[in-house]
Amino acid sequence: MAEMMYWEAIRRAHDEEMARDPMVICLGEDIGVAGGTYKATKGLYEKYGPLRVIDTPISENGFTGLAIGASFIGVRPIVEIMSVNFAWLAMDQIFNTAAKVRYMSGGQLAAPIVIRSPGGTAHQLGAQHSARMEKVFMGVAGIRVVTPSNPRQAYGLLKSAVRCDDPVFINEHELMYNMKGEVPDQEYFHPLEGSEIARSGTDVTLFGYNISVHWCLKAAEILDKQYGISAEVVDLYALSPLDREGIRRSVAKTHRAVIAEEDEGPVGVGAEIMAIINEECFFDLDAPPVRVHSANVPQPYNHKLEQAAIPDHEDVVNAVLKLFGKS
Secondary structure (H helix, E strand, O other), X not given: OEEEEHHHHHHHHHHHHHHHOOOEEEEEOOOXXXXXXXXXXXXXXXXXXXXXXXXXXXXXXHHHHHHHHHHOOOOEEEEEOOOHHHHHHHXXXXXXXXXXXXXXXXXXXXXXXXXXXXXXXXXXOOHXXXXXXXXXXXXXXXXXXXXXXXXXXXHHHHHHHXXXXXXXXXXXXXXXXXXXXXXXXXXXXXXXXXXXEEEOOOOEEEEEOOOHHHHHHHHHHHHHHHHOOOEEEEEOOEEEOOOHHHHHHHXXXXXXXXXXXXXXXXXXXXXXXXXXXXXXXXXXXXXXXEEEEEOOOOOOOOHHHHXXXXXXXXXXXXXXXXXXXXX
């Protein structure tokens, strides 16, 4: 099994799907000649030409709408929105057209479009370039939302998304593009629904997605070595639909839950997971579930304030210790 970086895995998925199907195109700002801000389309412009790897103006609503329209007539567009913060500008096309067209047309039209975009806090990019918008996307019916936590998922989820007849939003993370990991040598399709147990445990479940899976894994290691607490880490790579059965199964096993996310807490992914636990696992719980999330402020530019606003593995450890009455 080959090791590759997160961006290389995404690029490989692009390349394979474009080689297989001439109707697969990609478009976005700087994805052509420049190969993408995070190199996810590097070399594809030279290989497939400007009609299939399309550099667009800074006009998110325009080029997203163009891609959605093309998808109505059989094109399979992959749209890269350079930063999820700019996706606000394309909301009308995504939420009002792509997500609804199948239902409004009685199944006569569909929008098999993939939208990839990185979010999250990188290094001093300021409030307008550090948003976490996954909760916004997962709150809209009619669109699938997935968020890969490693190169294998990044590769397999993009390939599955391109073949899916539903609109799919792939939430990546700006700090993860240079992360290395194993990717199958053979063609691999990752399910667009479900969850994965990233580490098995018996005493508490740590729910994470995207970058917070890695905080949970590091926290689980510390909890095991220093406190003798066995933590199970569940990777909720699919945010819409959420894996209700996977959540229920793990909480029924461990009887305690901590949910870790980089997003702000109010009306967030963690709030939805908390609701599922309350609805389906109430009598399995030995303690109230706990959320670990960002401060409810626009992300500060100042580095120390930036770091103070977002959680990390130490916050997850402290949340678990609090659950066990050890803090």
